Amino acid sequence: MFIIGNFLHAVALVLDIILTFYMYVVIIAALISWVNPDPYNPIVRFLYAATEPVLRPIRRKLPMTGIDFSPLIVIVVILFIKYFLIASLNDLAARMH
DSSP, X not given: OHHHHHHHHHHHHHHHHHHHHXXXXXXXXXXXXXXXXXXXXXXXXXXXXXXXXXHHHHHHHSOOOSSOOHHHHHHHHHHHIXXXXXXXXXXXXXXXX
Protein backbone atom coordinates (compact mmCIF):
# COMPACT_ATOMS: atom_id res chain seq x y z
CA MET A 1 0.00 0.00 0.00
CA PHE A 2 2.90 2.34 0.74
CA ILE A 3 4.19 2.02 -2.85
CA ILE A 4 0.75 2.76 -4.31
CA GLY A 5 0.47 5.83 -2.07
CA ASN A 6 3.83 7.11 -3.30
CA PHE A 7 2.81 6.42 -6.88
CA LEU A 8 -0.47 8.34 -6.49
CA HIS A 9 1.37 11.24 -4.87
CA ALA A 10 3.88 11.31 -7.75
CA VAL A 11 1.08 11.22 -10.34
CA ALA A 12 -0.70 14.08 -8.57
CA LEU A 13 2.50 16.12 -8.44
CA VAL A 14 3.30 15.61 -12.12
CA LEU A 15 -0.29 16.40 -13.15
CA ASP A 16 -0.19 19.55 -11.04
CA ILE A 17 3.01 20.72 -12.72
CA ILE A 18 1.70 19.95 -16.22
CA LEU A 19 -1.64 21.67 -15.60
CA THR A 20 0.03 24.73 -14.07
CA PHE A 21 2.38 25.01 -17.04
CA TYR A 22 -0.49 24.65 -19.51
CA MET A 23 -2.55 27.23 -17.65
CA TYR A 24 0.29 29.73 -18.04
CA VAL A 25 0.59 28.85 -21.73
CA VAL A 26 -3.13 29.57 -22.18
CA ILE A 27 -2.81 32.88 -20.32
CA ILE A 28 0.18 33.97 -22.40
CA ALA A 29 -1.56 32.94 -25.64
CA ALA A 30 -4.64 34.94 -24.64
CA LEU A 31 -2.55 38.01 -23.80
CA ILE A 32 -0.60 37.74 -27.06
CA SER A 33 -3.84 37.53 -29.04
CA TRP A 34 -4.67 41.09 -27.94
CA VAL A 35 -1.84 42.44 -30.09
CA ASN A 36 -1.08 41.61 -33.69
CA PRO A 37 1.62 38.94 -33.25
CA ASP A 38 3.90 37.85 -36.05
CA PRO A 39 2.47 34.47 -37.14
CA TYR A 40 5.95 33.30 -38.20
CA ASN A 41 7.48 33.88 -34.77
CA PRO A 42 8.36 30.47 -33.29
CA ILE A 43 6.97 31.39 -29.87
CA VAL A 44 3.65 32.49 -31.37
CA ARG A 45 3.53 29.31 -33.44
CA PHE A 46 4.18 27.18 -30.33
CA LEU A 47 1.48 29.00 -28.34
CA TYR A 48 -1.00 28.57 -31.17
CA ALA A 49 -0.14 24.88 -31.66
CA ALA A 50 -0.34 24.17 -27.93
CA THR A 51 -3.63 25.94 -27.22
CA GLU A 52 -5.69 25.84 -30.38
CA PRO A 53 -6.63 22.12 -30.22
CA VAL A 54 -8.19 22.75 -26.80
CA LEU A 55 -9.66 26.19 -27.44
CA ARG A 56 -11.18 25.53 -30.89
CA PRO A 57 -13.91 23.06 -29.75
CA ILE A 58 -14.88 25.39 -26.92
CA ARG A 59 -15.09 28.36 -29.31
CA ARG A 60 -17.44 26.40 -31.57
CA LYS A 61 -19.87 25.82 -28.71
CA LEU A 62 -19.85 29.39 -27.40
CA PRO A 63 -22.03 32.06 -28.99
CA MET A 64 -20.17 34.73 -30.94
CA THR A 65 -20.04 37.76 -28.63
CA GLY A 66 -16.95 39.52 -29.92
CA ILE A 67 -15.02 38.45 -26.82
CA ASP A 68 -13.29 35.07 -26.75
CA PHE A 69 -14.16 33.43 -23.42
CA SER A 70 -12.62 30.06 -24.33
CA PRO A 71 -9.31 30.71 -22.49
CA LEU A 72 -11.27 31.60 -19.37
CA ILE A 73 -13.26 28.38 -19.60
CA VAL A 74 -10.07 26.33 -20.06
CA ILE A 75 -8.49 28.01 -17.03
CA VAL A 76 -11.57 27.32 -14.90
CA VAL A 77 -11.52 23.65 -15.96
CA ILE A 78 -7.80 23.41 -15.15
CA LEU A 79 -8.39 24.94 -11.72
CA PHE A 80 -11.26 22.54 -11.08
CA ILE A 81 -9.04 19.59 -11.98
CA LYS A 82 -6.25 20.93 -9.78
CA TYR A 83 -8.46 21.58 -6.75
CA PHE A 84 -10.62 18.47 -7.06
CA LEU A 85 -8.79 15.66 -8.82
CA ILE A 86 -5.26 16.41 -7.71
CA ALA A 87 -6.34 17.19 -4.16
CA SER A 88 -8.29 13.92 -4.09
CA LEU A 89 -5.27 11.98 -5.36
CA ASN A 90 -3.09 13.58 -2.68
CA ASP A 91 -5.64 12.75 0.04
CA LEU A 92 -5.88 9.16 -1.17
CA ALA A 93 -2.09 8.87 -1.27
CA ALA A 94 -1.85 10.26 2.30
CA ARG A 95 -4.35 7.66 3.56
CA MET A 96 -2.26 4.86 2.07
CA HIS A 97 0.83 5.80 4.07
